[in-house]
Amino acid sequence: MPDLANLLGFAAIALGMVLTPGPNMIYLISRSICQGPGAGLISLGGVALGFVVYLLCAALGITAIVMAVPYAYDALRIAGAGYLLWLAWQAVRPNGRAAFQPRTLPHDPARKLFLMGLLTSLLNPKIAVLYLSLLPQFIRPEQGHVLGQSLALGFTQIAISVTVNAMIALTAGSVAAFLSRRPVWALAQRWLMGSVLAGLALKMLTEARR
Template identity: 55%
Template structure:
C-alpha cells in the first residue's frame, strides 16, 4: 500500500512537471490558438494516449529493473536530478521563450490532430525522464508490487496532467493575451519555476532511495 504522504508528494512533483513548459504545453497552446479549443482537446486526447504508452512501458521496465538491478535506481536518481537542473536553466536563461508565444499552425483533420498530439507526447523527453528517473524514487519494495505502484503513480500523473492541460487548452487564447499585456509576470513565472525545479533536483539527488 502506497503511503498517503508519498502519494501526495508525487502529486506535487507531477503537478510541477505539467506546469513546466515543454513540447506538450507549447503544442496544445499553439494548436488551440490557431485552430480553436476543439482542435486542442482532440490533440490533448492524443497526448493522453501517449502518456499510457509511457506508463505501461515504465511499469514493465521498472518491475524488471527493480528485480534484476536494484542499484540502477541510484543512476536513475542522478539522471532525474540533472534533468531537473537542465529544465531549471531553460526556465531562467536569458531570452527564454514563453510557451504562451504560440506558433502558427495549419488547420489539420481530427485524425491528424490526434496523431500529432500522440507523437508529441511519445517523443517528449521530459515525460520519458519523468517516468524513468523521477517516478522510480517514489516506489518501494516495502509497499507491494512494483508494477502496481507504477500503474497507480502513472494514472495519478495522467489525471493531473489531463486536468491542467485541459484548463490551459480551453483558456489558451485568454492566457496568451494576458501574458502579452503583462510581460513582467512571464519573468516572475520563469524564475519561480526555476527555483522550484532546483529545489526538487536537490531533494531528489540527496534523499535516500525509497526501496531501501
C-alpha cells in the same frame, strides 16, 4: 496501492513539472489558439496517450532496455531537442509569432490533431526519464504489488497533467487576447518562451544519459 504520503509527494512533483513550459504545453497552446479549444483538447488526447505508452513501458521494464541502449535513447533525445530548437526559432525569428499569439492556419482534421499530440509527447524523452528515475523512489517493494504501485503513481501523474493542460487549452484564447492588446508583453513573452525552449533543448543535448 502506494501509501498516501508517497502518493501526495509524487503528485506535488508531477504538478510542478506540468506547470513548467515544455513541448507538450507549447503544442497545446498553439493548437488551441490556431483552431480553438476543441482542437487543443483533441491534441491533448494524443499527448495523454503518449504518457500512457511511456508509463506502461516503464512499469513493465521495457523502458529500462531503451535507456540501456545508447543509440536508442540518444536518437530520441536528439530528435526531441531538435524539435524544441525549432519551436524556439519560431518564437524569436524576425516577424515570428509567439505561442500565445493568434495566427491563421488551416484546420487539421481530428485524426491529425490526435497523432501530432501523440508524436509531440513521444518525442519528449524527459517523460521516459521521469517514469524510469522518479517512479522507483516512490515505490515500496515491501508493500507488495510493485506493478500496481507503478501504475497508480503513473496514472496520478497523467490525471494531473491532463487536468492542467486542459485548463490551459481552454483559456489559451483569453491569454492570447490579453497579449494582443499589450505588444510589449507579447514581445517579452516571445523571447521568454524562446529562451526557455532553447535552454531546455541545450540541457537535453548536453546532459548525460541516465
